[in-house]
Amino acid sequence: MYGDIAKVKEKCKIDTADYDNELETALEEASNYIDVRVGQYVNLPFVAVPNIINDIANDLAAAIWRENRAESESYDDKHIILFRSRAEASLSFYISLLEAKERKKGATLDRNESWSV
Numbered sequence: 001m002y003g004d005i006a007k008v009k010e011k012c013k014i015d016t017a018d019y020d021n022e023l024e025t026a027l028e029e030a031s032n033y034i035d036v037r038v039g040q041y042v043n044l045p046f047v048a049v050p051n052i053i054n055d056i057a058n059d060l061a062a063a064i065w066r067e068n069r070a071e072s073e074s075y076d077d078k079h080i081i082l083f084r085s086r087a088e089a090s091l092s093f094y095i096s097l098l099e100a101k102e103r104k105k106g107a108t109l110d111r112n113e114s115w116s117v
Contacts, residue, residue: 002031002049003057011062011083023065030060030087037091041098052094059087 001024008023009015034057035044046053063083070080 001027001057002034002053003027003061004054007058008061008065011058012065019065022068023061026061026064026068027057029064030057033060034091038095038098041095041102050094052090056087056090056094059083059090063087 005020005023005027008027009019012019012023014023034053038044038053060083063080066080066083070077
């Protein structure tokens with residue numbers, strides 16, 4: 001699983017452990033989504049998770065958690081949009097780098113190759 005629950009809690013302004021299970025589920029969903037998007041370019045699991053992947057997972061998990069909570073509570077949609085947009089933009093950028101590297105090498109990245117943006 002990518003990301004860090006403490007960083008997601010910080011983004012969501014949570015200072016209690018009451019939501020840890022929900023946040024962990026959101027991180028799992030975010031991690032699965034990332035795997036689907038980058039899996040065609042790299043062998044998974046990552047040997048060393050690039051920092052950008054952890055950052056994307058944190059933003060995406062924050063968006064997922066807030067979306068889930070918005071169904072039962074009043075949350076400002078601008079934060080959901082901000083977190084999801086930032087995660088999607090970063091993920092698209094990372095994938096474009098993977099595609100460029102793949103075109104240059106003519107093959108997918110090696111499982112043991114660790115590089116980050």
